[in-house]
Amino acid sequence: xxxxxxxxxxxxxxxxxxxxxxxxxxxxxxxxxxxxxxxxxxxxxxxxxxxxxxxxxxxxxxxxxxxxxxxxxxxxxxxxxxxxxxxxxxxxxxxxxxxxxxxxxxxxxxxxxxxxxxxxxxxxxxxxxxxxxxxxxxxxxxxxxxxxxxxxxxxxxxxxxxxxxxxxxxxxxxxxxxxxxxxxxxxxxxxxxxxxxxxxxxxxxxxxxxxxxxxxxxxxxxxxxxxxxxxxxxxxxxxxxxx
Amino acid sequence: xxxxxxxxxxxxxxxxxxxxxxxxxxxxxxxxxxxxxxxxxxxxxxxxxxxxxxxxxxxxxxxxxxxxxxxxxxxxxxxxxxxxxxxxxxxxxxxxxxxxxxxxxxxxxxxxxxxxxxxxxxxxxxxxxxxxxxxxxxxxxxxxxxxxxxxxxxxxxxxxxxxxxxxxxxxxxxxxxxxxxxxxxxxxxxxxxxxxxxxxxxxxxxxxxxxxxxxxxxxxxxxxxxxxxxxxxxxxxxxxxxxxxxxxxxxxxxxxxxxxxxxxxxxxxxxxxxxxxxxxxxxxxxxxxxxxxxxxxxxxxxxxxxxxx
Amino acid sequence: xxxxxxxxxxxxxxxxxxxxxxxxxxxxxxxxxxxxxxxxxxxxxxxxxxxxxxxxxxxxxxxxxxxxxxxxxxxxxxxxxxxxxxxxxxxxxxxxxxxxxxxxxxxxxxxxxxxxxxxxxxxxxxxxxxxxxxxxxxxxxxxxxxxxxxxxxxxxxxxxxxxxxxxxxxxxxxxxxxxxxxxxxxxxxxxxxxxxxxxxxxxxxxxxxxxxxxxxxxxxxxxxxxxxxxxxxxxxxxxxxxxxxxxxxxxxxxxxxxxxxxxxxxxxxxxxxxxxxxxxxxxxxxxxxxxxxxxxxx
Numbered sequence: 001x002x003x004x005x006x007x008x009x010x011x012x013x014x015x016x017x018x019x020x021x022x023x024x025x026x027x028x029x030x031x032x033x034x035x036x037x038x039x040x041x042x043x044x045x046x047x048x049x050x051x052x053x054x055x056x057x058x059x060x061x062x063x064x065x066x067x068x069x070x071x072x073x074x075x076x077x078x079x080x081x082x083x084x085x086x087x088x089x090x091x092x093x094x095x096x097x098x099x100x101x102x103x104x105x106x107x108x109x110x111x112x113x114x115x116x117x118x119x120x121x122x123x124x125x126x127x128x129x130x131x132x133x134x135x136x137x138x139x140x141x142x143x144x145x146x147x148x149x150x151x152x153x154x155x156x157x158x159x160x161x162x163x164x165x166x167x168x169x170x171x172x173x174x175x176x177x178x179x180x181x182x183x184x185x186x187x188x189x190x191x192x193x194x195x196x197x198x199x200x201x202x203x204x205x206x207x208x209x210x211x212x213x214x215x216x217x218x219x220x221x222x223x224x225x226x227x228x229x230x231x232x233x234x235x236x237x238x239x240x241x242x243x
Numbered sequence: 244x245x246x247x248x249x250x251x252x253x254x255x256x257x258x259x260x261x262x263x264x265x266x267x268x269x270x271x272x273x274x275x276x277x278x279x280x281x282x283x284x285x286x287x288x289x290x291x292x293x294x295x296x297x298x299x300x301x302x303x304x305x306x307x308x309x310x311x312x313x314x315x316x317x318x319x320x321x322x323x324x325x326x327x328x329x330x331x332x333x334x335x336x337x338x339x340x341x342x343x344x345x346x347x348x349x350x351x352x353x354x355x356x357x358x359x360x361x362x363x364x365x366x367x368x369x370x371x372x373x374x375x376x377x378x379x380x381x382x383x384x385x386x387x388x389x390x391x392x393x394x395x396x397x398x399x400x401x402x403x404x405x406x407x408x409x410x411x412x413x414x415x416x417x418x419x420x421x422x423x424x425x426x427x428x429x430x431x432x433x434x435x436x437x438x439x440x441x442x443x444x445x446x447x448x449x450x451x452x453x454x455x456x457x458x459x460x461x462x463x464x465x466x467x468x469x470x471x472x473x474x475x476x477x478x479x480x481x482x483x484x485x486x487x488x489x490x491x492x493x494x495x496x497x498x499x500x501x502x503x504x505x506x507x508x509x510x511x512x513x514x515x516x517x518x519x520x521x522x523x524x525x526x527x528x529x530x531x532x533x534x535x536x537x538x539x540x541x542x543x544x545x546x547x548x549x550x551x552x
Numbered sequence: 553x554x555x556x557x558x559x560x561x562x563x564x565x566x567x568x569x570x571x572x573x574x575x576x577x578x579x580x581x582x583x584x585x586x587x588x589x590x591x592x593x594x595x596x597x598x599x600x601x602x603x604x605x606x607x608x609x610x611x612x613x614x615x616x617x618x619x620x621x622x623x624x625x626x627x628x629x630x631x632x633x634x635x636x637x638x639x640x641x642x643x644x645x646x647x648x649x650x651x652x653x654x655x656x657x658x659x660x661x662x663x664x665x666x667x668x669x670x671x672x673x674x675x676x677x678x679x680x681x682x683x684x685x686x687x688x689x690x691x692x693x694x695x696x697x698x699x700x701x702x703x704x705x706x707x708x709x710x711x712x713x714x715x716x717x718x719x720x721x722x723x724x725x726x727x728x729x730x731x732x733x734x735x736x737x738x739x740x741x742x743x744x745x746x747x748x749x750x751x752x753x754x755x756x757x758x759x760x761x762x763x764x765x766x767x768x769x770x771x772x773x774x775x776x777x778x779x780x781x782x783x784x785x786x787x788x789x790x791x792x793x794x795x796x797x798x799x800x801x802x803x804x805x806x807x808x809x810x811x812x813x814x815x816x817x818x819x820x821x822x823x824x825x826x827x828x829x830x831x832x833x834x835x836x837x838x839x840x841x842x843x844x845x846x847x848x849x850x
Contacts, residue, residue: 342835349651
């Protein structure tokens with residue numbers, strides 16, 4: 001089973017700040033991976049490098065058989081890597097249906113209307129189909145953002161903090177819908193998250209970033225309990241064992 | 244279907260106008276159609292989120308291309324001149340669009356202005372093209388048929404009406420389907436468009452090309468109607484008038500540019516008779532009023548009334 | 553060899569003129585994010601006011617040297633009266649709007665002022681050659697060259713240095729730089745942005761009027777002289793980078809020298825050469841030579 005994405009030796013510095021220090025990662029198909037880490041640890045940088053927004057100083061990224069370093073975001077999207085954004089990027093003056101229709105039409109599916117209907121169902125957006133995207137509540141905007149990303153027939157879906165800005169009681173519901181849709185489409189999911197409950201519940205693998213490097217990589221149980229992760233990411237003070 | 248009704252209705256009305264009205268009204272209708280067509284191009288650009296302050300460039304190119312064919316190459320067929328005007332403008336738009344499609348907002352607006360002023364400068368300095376006086380066209384025919392002077396204008400108006408309606412229908416069709424949604428997408432959120440796999444640059448380029456080409460057609464129409472061309476066609480005031488008409492009409496409907504152009508021409512005719520020295524001031528004040536109170540143009544008045552009924 | 557000196561001198565003189573007409577435009581954009589199309593009409597107002605004031609002065613038989621002071625006075629009056637009128641009377645209510653809408657608004661103001669000029673001064677051209685001829689000529693190589701142009705160069709240098717000093721060395725200047733950098737942050741820090749805007753617009757308007765006032769003696773002042781100025785000023789400002797004073801200076805120099813060379817060796821291409829420079833600079837640096845860095849969006 002070949003990897004869906006392989007990053008090798010990624011380096012990226014902004015002046016004196018090392019945002020990516022020799023990052024090498026392999027992602028298998030049909031998995032759900034969560035990237036965690038404090039702000040500035042390098043997870044968003046990694047996301048931005050993979051999607052072509054940033055160019056690494058050195059290193060390779062293999063998607064399929066191709067090195068996609070240097071490709072534009074548009075080219076990378078067309079190859080099958082799509083992303084959602086921390087702040088949902090929608091077409092505010094179009095309706096939900098029209099937003100999805102644009103996405104499906106660009107993805108050049110055979111029947112954009114049918115694909116749109118399917119997306120509306122899968123993401124439970126049908127009740128909002130006729131509403132203008134600019135007027136939607138935040139949780140629905142997040143769902144629409146992901147729905148649009150998924151529609152470009154992606155093989156790899158990157159979610160940038162999918163539950164940020166969403167109220168606590170809605171977070172799980174939204175992630176349920178998103179993950180259900182992703183699973184149905186058979187895409188690999190990488191999501192950046194700060195909420196450890198979400199991570200524990202939905203991720204099959206967790207990668208922890210710190211200071212531009214990776215300090216842990218494994219199952220949620222292992223990583224979320226690791227001492228260095230708790231110190232540098234989750235932020236728990238580890239009481240020293242009593243004598 | 245509603246669109247077909249409006250299209251046919253317009254053609255019938257304009258044909259009736261062409262055959263029955265006094266000459267001055269026929270002439271004014273020609274100008275309205277020509278300017279309306281240019282503003283239609285502006286509408287396409289505004290739907291993409293851009294304002295061009297330099298459509299006068301293509302308007303002038305269209306007019307001069309038609310005139311050059313007539314004056315120097317002794318081409319008489321109006322249809323040929325019309326096509327030449329549109330083609331010449333389209334060619335330049337295809338070239339300049341490569342640069343301009345990378346710009347937005349103020350840059351786009353002012354760069355388009357700059358290019359129109361370059362042409363103005365070239366025309367004014369060109370003695371061969373008549374400098375500020377311009378030059379005349381020779382007698383025109385339509386599809387090889389020479390017409391008596393009184394009849395000529397009327398026939399040309401019908402031809403112009405057909406062109407305008409066809410172009411309007413094409414633009415309407417274009418903006419109504421996937422392209423229209425994509426264009427709105429580019430206006431709303433270019434980042435998203437890119438991350439869906441499309442190219443905002445290409446969308447802007449194509450729309451700029453369309454706007455330039457039909458502005459050239461409008462210029463040729465004016466040359467045919469007036470029988471004379473001069474650099475004023477590409478001067479900033481001309482471009483400014485197009486922008487004014489576009490704002491007046493708003494971008495909601497394909498009819499808006501033509502209705503707004505009608506109102507504009509009527510006002511201009513009155514102003515030039517009674518108050519020529521305050522015309523620009525009136526335009527400026529009207530523009531401010533529209534921006535402040537009716538940002539969607541006069542069309543929003545019709546919308547408001549429809550909604551309250 | 554002997555033709556290079558006048559070409560260079562002409563170039564620098566023209567560059568000085570370009571800088572004078574561009575500095576105000578780039579300053580206003582840098583601080584207020586408004587591309588002030590009315591800049592051209594303020595220039596025209598300056599030219600007209602200068603012609604009138606200096607004309608009256610000379611008619612009264614007063615010492616000719618004083619006419620220069622009249623030019624300056626005209627510029628200050630226009631800038632400090634009309635500028636605040638526009639800013640307080642109209643622009644201050646429009647700041648939230650889209651940049652292009654603001655351009656349309658200043659464009660409307662431009663149209664209005666154009667007709668105001670026609671109403672006040674009529675459509676005939678005004679001529680005021682005295683200040684231009686007064687300082688006489690000097691010999692540049694073996695060609696007589698107007699001293700007035702040297703005055704213009706000196707004025708541009710003085711203006712540039714004064715602006716740079718005011719911006720980087722005074723407290724007011726630093727407040728301005730803060731507002732240029734981040735308006736919201738400045739407001740949060742307690743800077744009276746509203747007053748900064750008013751002052752900036754007045755200064756920018758005065759600079760525009762200054763350009764017009766000191767150009768008046770060299771041309772026939774007619775309605776419409778403001779139009780070409782906007783387009784030229786925009787070209788210079790865009791080459792230098794919107795909002796950059798140093799960029800405007802460099803842009804002015806570049807355009808001035810290229811244009812001067814073109815006028816001497818290929819006169820038909822004069823206007824074309826200016827925009828060719830602009831197009832080439834933009835192809836290499838899409839936002840101009842010293843454009844401000846933009847923060848990441850995602």
